[in-house]
Amino acid sequence: MRERALNVRHYGDLTSSEVTEAVAGATLVWPIGGLEQHGPHLPLSVDLDIPQALAAEIAAATDGLLLPALPISARSLPQSGGGLHFPGTVYLRGTSMIHTVTDCLTALARLRPGRLIVVNGHFENEALLFEAIDGCRPSATFPDTEILAFSWWSLVRDGWVAEHLPAFPGWHAEHAGVTETALMMYLRPEVVRPERPGHDTPPRAGVYVHPLDVKRMSNAGVLSSTAGASAELGEQLFWHVVDGACDMVRSGYGVRRD
């Protein structure tokens, strides 16, 4: 079993008089989370817990500083998160999400980090997050900063999916399904409930439907199968993503490796 990092340096632990020197030229790692229903077996914090744990490892491996996570995400949509048909989801509308991320980035840019790694854990955040970063005009706002922003599932190689997820429904439908369940069983088993609801008819990617048959689209907020979820699978997947992120940092970003 691989040991989790205990020696993570936290941005929030710095003082104002220390932060300018500590961040200039350094790596900052920022988890972007969410507070969204994840079926009857997983807590509302899944989309926060997973990127937070990944970001801590990435920060430790890159000698970076870990920023506090953004705990609220973009709106949950029916075909990728169950939507607002289930209680507990707290969200920002898209424009608020873009403004929130833009304001945080603008403040961080003044510290001139050498690298900013943004780790997203909520499906609907991705396009808004990328728009906020791009909208900052990085060449002007972050002239000396390399920025790597990704959703954690984007670093899962096709070969890993083929080997471990034979009934893979697409990442949009991996909501409260086997991968999130497995990761939570590894990271926070104490908050994973014993039931394992499955769903045989996951929604299609990129299709919005109204009126919606909620029972057909999901099973109690679960969009796909949880079969095969285990702490062992979660551990494998967790380190697969951590290693993929560290590879990307070391060997050049955006280069696809299946």
Ligand SMILES: [Zn+2]
């Ligand atoms: Zn999720």
